Amino acid sequence: MGLTSRKVLVLAVVCAVLLFIGTVWLWPRLARRNWRAVSGRVGLLLATQLALFVSVGLGANQAFGFYASWADLFGKETAQGVVVDHTALQGAGGPLHVVETRRVDAPGGAFLPQSVGQVQRVEIVGRTTHIATPAYVYLPPEYFQPRYRTRTFPATVVLTGYPGTAKALVDKLNYPRTALELTKKGRMKPMILVMMRPTVAPPRDTECVDVPGGPQTESFFAKDLPDAVLAHYRVGKKPGSWGIIGDSTGGYCALKLAMHHPGVYAAGVGLSPYYKAPSDPTTGDLFQGNGTLRNEADLWWYLKHRPAPDTSLLVTSSKIGEHNYKDTLKFIDQVRANNSTRIASIILDSGGHNFNTWRREIPAALQWIGGRLSGG
Template structure:
């Protein structure tokens, strides 16, 4: 059973409850002062506390998606990092995108792609950056319906925070289910979602920067990923066909990609985003003394000192519970001061930096970005 399995959580909770009941039941019999009774009390207390902590930890992990598997939890997850391609081909079959698995969408009728759509697990290899990373692609039901066989669809890159797991976008944030429901109810157009984490060179947090002498993460997301997906799926190829959404670190990346590359991304939504790339132990030296690169990674500096990009931005925060609230208000005012870049916002009365808050913002965000993308 996997780390995020509901069965594991149920077993852990039942074990904790049984140990608690057993401790209450056996405690009078262990009330003596000899070493066996004392050892028994210590053992029962330790076992009960470990079981309770394990149950709470599993529950929190399911809610926030910190670890995707037992190997990830114990540091044995190697994942895919940066791949250097020496023979000029990308991927085992020569293509930049390979489908490795499929799964149904957790909606009514989800076993049939024409009704529920489909989630495909893929591996993407950047032709120019040689970055390889796993991702999940949600294809809407219309993609499989005969009457739409010649139609192209807009696509949205969906990014997690750091470190994040791509699975959390499906299991915790429910992007495919939400997109399916909104399109079915006529509140957004059918769109392809490309879901992955921005950590394409794990465990390093590259903040979607083209690191000098390191991973060219920004180029991967601005060029390689859209090219690979468009070559494999029926995605609109004209400007305006792509958008990008993310939360936390992914939110910063989404805004930066839309600001730096408006020709690639017509709209970018940053949920609980920040506006300047940090430097800390997880990032290392991102800029290697390159002042231009450092300044460009500060979105406020960029919008003040560079020509305003022709793109649409959405930011979110909460009046209570989010540390980025004041920064978000200042960012909105900054963008409003130019006439070329458009800005929208979702501001909640309260909400923390967590999945529950983002689940409340995602439906409005998908509707917003749908209205700004073209399917041609």
């Protein structure tokens, strides 16, 4: 049974309840002061506490999507996301291959893609970077309707945080369902969503950087990913057709990619982002002594020393609960000093660095980014 399986969570909860009942039931028999009784009490208490801890941890992981599997949890994933040779896959179906399809979980009982759209699980291979990664693609109902058969649609890349799971964007943050509801209410034009992790070379956190001698992550998102999607779906090819949105690490990546590549991403949204690539055990040495690369990964430095990018940015934070609040206000002021870059924000009175906060921000963020993209 997988880490995110509901059966695993139920089993852990049942074990915790049974251990609690067993502790209460057996406690009188273990009230003596000999070593066996003391050992029994200690063992029951430890087992009960461990079961409670596991239950809470599994519940939190299901709610927030921190880890996708037991291997992910224990750091046993290998760097198989970076693939050197994909000639066979490209020859069979191009750089994007559809693995599975599912309907959008929407009220009303509709099942047809023409009514609720479709979510496709895909595998993407970068032609130039040789990075291979899974993703989920949301296609709106209009994509399948005859009257729109010749129409192209705007597209937005949606990124998780680190480590994150792409599936959480579908099932926990509800991006497809939110996009469907906004479109039906006339608050957003139909839009394709490409949902994935920024961690395309797991388990390493590459911070969307072209690592010298390592994964060329920024090039993958700036070149290979749009090319793969354009080759498979009816996405607009003209400037202004693409946006990017992400939370936490994905938020930093979204802002950086929009700033570094305004010709690709006309708009970028950072939900609870930070503004400078960290350096820690999960990232390793991202820059290999390259000062220019390090500087350009620092959005503060980039705003001061590079021409103002012609793109639109949206940042979010909370007055209480988010550590990036002061930095976000500072970033807004610094962007406003650049004539070519537009900046907007969502500032909540309170909200932590979690899924609940981002679910409150996603509808407005999707509506905002949709209003800045064209599908032609």
